Amino acid sequence: MKIALLGYGKMGKTIEKIALERGHSIVLKVDKEDTNYDISVADVAIDFSIPSAAVNNITTCINAGVPVVSGTTGWLDQYNDILQLCKEKKGSFIYASNFSLGVNLFFELNKKLAQMISPIKEYDVSMEEIHHTQKLDAPSGTAITLAEGVIEHSAKTAWKLDEGDINTIPITAVREADVPGTHSIAYTSEVDTIEIKHTAHNRHGFALGAVVASEWLHGKTGVFSMKDVLGL
Numbered sequence: 001m002k003i004a005l006l007g008y009g010k011m012g013k014t015i016e017k018i019a020l021e022r023g024h025s026i027v028l029k030v031d032k033e034d035t036n037y038d039i040s041v042a043d044v045a046i047d048f049s050i051p052s053a054a055v056n057n058i059t060t061c062i063n064a065g066v067p068v069v070s071g072t073t074g075w076l077d078q079y080n081d082i083l084q085l086c087k088e089k090k091g092s093f094i095y096a097s098n099f100s101l102g103v104n105l106f107f108e109l110n111k112k113l114a115q116m117i118s119p120i121k122e123y124d125v126s127m128e129e130i131h132h133t134q135k136l137d138a139p140s141g142t143a144i145t146l147a148e149g150v151i152e153h154s155a156k157t158a159w160k161l162d163e164g165d166i167n168t169i170p171i172t173a174v175r176e177a178d179v180p181g182t183h184s185i186a187y188t189s190e191v192d193t194i195e196i197k198h199t200a201h202n203r204h205g206f207a208l209g210a211v212v213a214s215e216w217l218h219g220k221t222g223v224f225s226m227k228d229v230l231g232l
């Protein structure tokens with residue numbers, strides 16, 4: 001496939017390497033505020049840019065009929081607008097807060113654990129995410145997806161950065177040099193803590209997942225998720 005990379009930072013460069021290894025070609029790289037690029041040269045676009053650019057990039061692709069995979073986080077207040085546009089234009093779109101196989105399995109484990117523990121009132125839930133210091137958004141998109149998974153299967157109704165109460169899951173966001181992404185969920189009672197944790201050792205899993213998702217999306221129409229791609 002001919003792939004356009006919208007965002008050529010840490011993720012864009014890792015995706016390029018994997019895409020070339022899998023026999024694809026990179027026909028376009030966009031790394032700055034550039035509204036003049038011709039996306040129609042690509043079979044599929046992969047957007048790992050910045051929160052303020054993602055919606056423009058995705059809109060450009062959908063308007064041009066180019067399937068788009070986006071992993072950029074921090075723009076989800078506009079997700080429904082993108083869904084609407086994609087429907088109107090009969091476009092092809094996948095967003096995932098995390099494209100790695102391991103984290104997508106972890107999402108399912110998180111929901112199962114919430115379902116199991118939420119009736120037991122002795123335990124209260126909290127979350128922590130740790131990322132590198134260049135990260136622009138907090139909490140991470142992955143932490144938000146994890147919180148939504150708990151909300152779906154418990155009496156909690158919301159999440160909040162650093163603060164929690166009977167209805168709200170507290171998420172702590174820690175920034176440390178060079179950490180690719182660590183997420184943990186803890187259920188604490190007076191006597192013990194049950195904790196699950198996912199640690200990314202590097203960015204390969206995220207990037208491979210994004211390339212696999214773009215291969216899967218090519219030739220399909222609609223809005224999909226990594227659950228569809230992985231058959232979970």
Ligand SMILES: NC(=O)C1=CN([C@@H]2O[C@H](COP(=O)(O)OP(=O)(O)OC[C@H]3O[C@@H](n4cnc5c(N)ncnc54)[C@H](OP(=O)(O)O)[C@@H]3O)[C@@H](O)[C@H]2O)C=CC1
Binds near residue numbers: 009048049051070097
């Ligand atoms: N879903 C997932 O699995 C994962 C998601 N992410 C998310 O992906 C995004 C990118 O992460 P990462 O690669 O680490 O970040 P980087 O900061 O390394 O890369 C982002 C790149 O986007 C560029 N950029 C700025 N403006 C635009 C624009 N208008 N169009 C296209 N590109 C632009 C930046 O250029 P410049 O520096 O010059 O501004 C930068 O090179 C983040 O939102 C991150 O949270 C990250 C890992 C996994």
Ligand SMILES: O=C(O)C1=N[C@H](C(=O)O)C[C@H](O)C1
Binds near residue numbers: 139182
């Ligand atoms: O910015 C990052 O680096 C990452 N962002 C994603 C997120 O916000 O969840 C995924 C991963 O944790 C790395």
